[in-house]
Amino acid sequence: MGPGDLARALEGLDLGRHPNLLVGLETADDAGVYKLTDELALVQTVDYFTPIVDDPFAFGQIAAANSLSDVYAMGANPITAMNIVCFPADKMDLGVLREILRGGLDKLREADVALAGGHTVTDTELKYGLAVNGLVHPDRVLTNQGARPGDRLLLTKLLGTGIVNTALKGGVASDEAVAEVIASMSALNRDAASVVTAHPVSACTDVTGFGLAGHAHEMIAGQGVGFSFEAAALPFFEPAREYAGMGLLPGGLQRNRAHFAPHVEIAEGVAQHLIDLLFDPQTSGGLLFSVPADRADDVLAELVDRDPPAAIIGEVVDDPRERIAVR
Amino acid sequence: MARTTVDARGKTCPQPVIDTRRALAETSAAEIEVLVDTEASAENVARMARSQGCEVRLEDSGMGELRVLLTREIGPDESDRRETSPVALGEPASKVAVFVAADSIGRGDDELGQALTKAFLGTIKDVEPRPTSLLFMNSGVKLVTEGSGALDAIGELEGMGVEVLVCGTCLDFFGLEDKLAVGRVSNMYEITSRMVEADRVVRP
DSSP: OOHHHHHHHHTTOOOOOOTTEEEOGGGTOSSEEEEOSSSOEEEEEEEEEOOSSSOHHHHHHHHHHHHHHHHHTTTOEEEEEEEEEEEOTTTSOHHHHHHHHHHHHHHHHHHTOEEEEEEEEEOSSOEEEEEEEEEEOGGGOOOSOOOOTTOEEEEESOBOHHHHHHHHHTTOOOHHHHHHHHHHHTSOSHHHHHHHHTTTOOEEEEOOTTHHHHHHHHHHTTTTOEEEEOGGGOOBOTHHHHHHHTTOOOHHHHHHHHHHGGGEEEOTTOOHHHHHHHHOOOSSOOEEEEEOHHHHHHHHHHHHTSSSOEEEEEEEESSSTTSEEEO | OOEEEEEOTTOOTTHHHHHHHHHHHHOOOSEEEEEESSHHHHHHHHHHHHHTTOEEEEEEOSSSOEEEEEEOOOOGGGGGGSOOOGGGGTSOOOOEEEEEOSSSOSSSOHHHHHHHHHHHHHHGGGSSSOOSEEEEOGGGGGGGBTTOTTHHHHHHHHHTTOEEEEEHHHHHHTTOTTOBOSSEEEOHHHHHHHHHHOSEEEOO
16 A cells, blocks of 8 residues: 555554553554563564565565565564465466465575464455564664664665566566566565674664655654765666666556655756665565664675675765755 | 557556557557556656657546657657658658769760769769669760779769669670779669669669
């Protein structure tokens, strides 16, 4: 659902007050966090979507990686998961569902997460994803709030999955581009998260459906700080440049742009494809986090040797307040 | 010039963009109208069209229907996107064959005649419509062989894409078969074909 619609649906609802709920809906964070004891907090998240790629096994892997990502983005460790399946059993062969579930299981095994069950409904449209539970120390929860002026902003993985997937749908994407994007979407954010949690990171989130601009906005809204992005430093899948130029943009990109553009200031001369990439909805994207300037290089050094890659894309600023400046 | 309509209403992205791209490649229409029902599709189609060199105009009917009007520029560099037939360029087809049957124009004085021929060949490239083929026969073949004062002019015409055909029999007759300096050896059939196919035969 578009960010605008969701905001309107939630408006005015009384979410209640729970003293043990450390992180709830209000901050639009990646997962909910509930304190169980002084040492243990439960992390919960859910995510599912329609197929992005043709191969059911790959789709299963991507959906699982995507769902697990939100737990990693909180600095937590996923432990159990439950499948959510919507399947057109009357139209589609059950073998397809089997392959999707096999893909999901493959990722869960890699992440050392136990499949504890799931729920399947018949639907006209195929969807798959997971509800995931994780554990974290209550004092070490990484929220998307807390970025401080002077901190450097780092991003893992490359931007552009929305654009490349649209090109794929249009029959235009090259095999290499598709393979690169599939590998990126099915990659776990676990390794990156383990590096991030070992350093005094001030705020962290993962970049998914609202795009880089949308998730960055969640980090600064109501925080009194702003972000400054270096457009030329934004890492992206090279083929996305050409596809964007051809107008192969996902509908979600326009929706994100419509909703978040008022919070973004783009300098003159920033290339059109980079502007598109700011709003491009990501599937199973990387981690976006802020690190004190004196530790940024160390963190980058630890991440840059891993796969997926990481880059410093900007910094946290005082001005513009609660806006993202792109230069 | 016909206008093509692409109806992409009800199609999910990126189908409108793909359909537009196909229409641009497959038709030679100067104007293409694309109908879509979302702003996002209209913007994407517009971007695709601009990247292909079209001018774009967007119209919103206000009833959930958007029209994207693409206008293509027709110019000599568009030939890779359509047939090379001159009809597509909006000009009438015009095959002009210049039949040079002697190395001297007219009768009265041979030296004058030869000077006139040289001048004629130097002038014909500047007169529209330009020749499409130059045909040399009888003593005319002396103009395309070594030592001819008209080689520069004919060479220039050849460089402009004019076909230069030289009667082989005539070259042999004058003992000039090894002395051809411009154009290529041809035969009666080919030279006659050019004359018959031409819209106009110019005989200096």
